[in-house]
Amino acid sequence: MYSAFEIRRALANPVRIGLECNRLYHRRGYRRAYNPSGVDVFAEDWDSLILLDACRYDLFERHSRLPGDLQSRTSRGSGTAEFLRGNVAGRDLRDTVYVTANPQLYRYREELNATFHDVIHVWMAEGWDEEYGTVLPETTTRYAREAAERYPEKRLFVHYLQPHYPFVGSETTFDKGHVEDPDGGEDVFWLRLTDGRLDVDRETVWDAYAKNLDLVLPYVESLLEEFEGRTVVTSDHGNLFDERVFPLPMRVWGHPKGIHVENLVKVPWLVHETGTRKEVAAAAPVSEGRTVGEDVVADRLEALGYV
Template identity: 30%
Template sequence: MREKLLTKFYDSGLARKAFRYYVGAWTTVTSRVPIGTNIFEREWDTLIVLDTCRVDALKEVKDEYEFITDVDKIVSVGSTSNEWMANTFTSTYIDSVNSTAYLSANGYSSRVFKERRYPEVHMGTKHQPPSWVADEFCYPEDFLLLDQIWEYAPQDSPGHTLPEYVMDRAVNVGRSLNPEHLVVHFNQPHAPYIADAIGENRELKEFEQSPFESLRQGTDRDQVWEAYIENLRMVLDQVEVLLDNHSAEKVVITADHGEAFGEWGMYGHLPGMIHPHVKIVPWVTTKGDDKENYQPELEQEHNSERDTESQLRALGYK
């Protein structure tokens, strides 16, 4: 009964309108007075961003990876990728951004930095909420390098840039450019949960393609959670290769935001979502040592015609 009432309220026109205005007010305030810790307030050489990685998920698998010891946590400056990007790479930290190579598998890097579109609410419509956000987030030319890997990497799984391509570019840029700050933004473990389907050479099951709709309809949470964990293992396997082929004294593994799996009747992640499993993200410190046992092959391409809308839609953003 409770789930039906929440779903009915969520789908109602009044809820949509109220939420749009809430997000507009939220982003207006937090763009000026951020809630959370900006990554440039911490010390690091390389920052590995795992999209939607929860603290408890990383703790669950940490014993499988030698490079993960203690899993600390911070409060993110966003509860969606575009909110995190816009509140992270701002004029306040322009000197740090100038020395940052940002490698992104997430299509919002184009939406935010090139198209200047922020924030957005995906509730079955294509409009943005009202917002009076100061245009303080950076432009592509403010970065030492803005490498949008999703634009040109092979699309073995629609919407998802596989982690091996992100790892490949990170090794290349780390060796060739040796930036003061390197940010490597993977897609995984973000839905759809593709790891098992790729390993078994099959099509995605419904709960892997649309996990949160499946949860609302009664799919077993443990089944969906395990698929999410497999996506996390999928990306951590490539992080391990990266750390063996990248020299950095201080590497941090974190997330742009987390994910709600039904706690408090909430699912997924939306702008302005203050749910603790969404706003609180991991902060793991490790290091990289280039053993030169991997040679990158993927080359950056320019003037891609790959569509941002299609890429985001494949990730579940309607």
């Protein structure tokens, strides 16, 4: 089940062992690929779905002034890949266009095997900001507007990266770039906070996280004003800030996959309606199947803490 590398890495950092024990519990020994208690977002009634990556419910509730009816939902994942496995894997979504700033669908494209009418990978060369190591919200918004104009008879799924780090709205440095981890591994920034190698107080990190949400909300509001029909604003998962998980009690930062505690899976579900509903129709995929080198994918994932 585990490779020799994974075993060596875990032994070198016991925090990984604790995370894996909790993951085994929540995933029932890996018999679950995702959180079955979560909402099936594509079975819900909407014309456009705007997703804010890694946005926990309580942060959104405190900071959002977006118009609409705010509810909550339980996500099918505590990480983006798990969210995608629970919602798009193997599905016929030819009535939907996915505009995404996150490389995870592309990374797991063969495993997920989802069929969208079109997928617009904003994170590829022209959409990626090299200075910040992310896709800026104004870029995602521009691509979303273009997709809405081009595909008026399709459901639109818009995936922003914010408030996921790097924290563009803050002058922090601890979340920017990549720090080599002698153990190797994923989500290095959050792992270094969890195991104590990075000493930054909770208030500082929370403030940076909140500013990243504040940065993206005006762009989301502009889309709510422009999109016709029923638009939902939600998230793929939440985020932990030195909070305890179970059953093995330990304090954790970030959004480790496969751990389904409340602040990782409780997400906002804001429903906004304006104008007339779309008349949605499925159609054959039009994507040109654009590809990029695996080195580009690895670079993007590393900047976002996935490698």
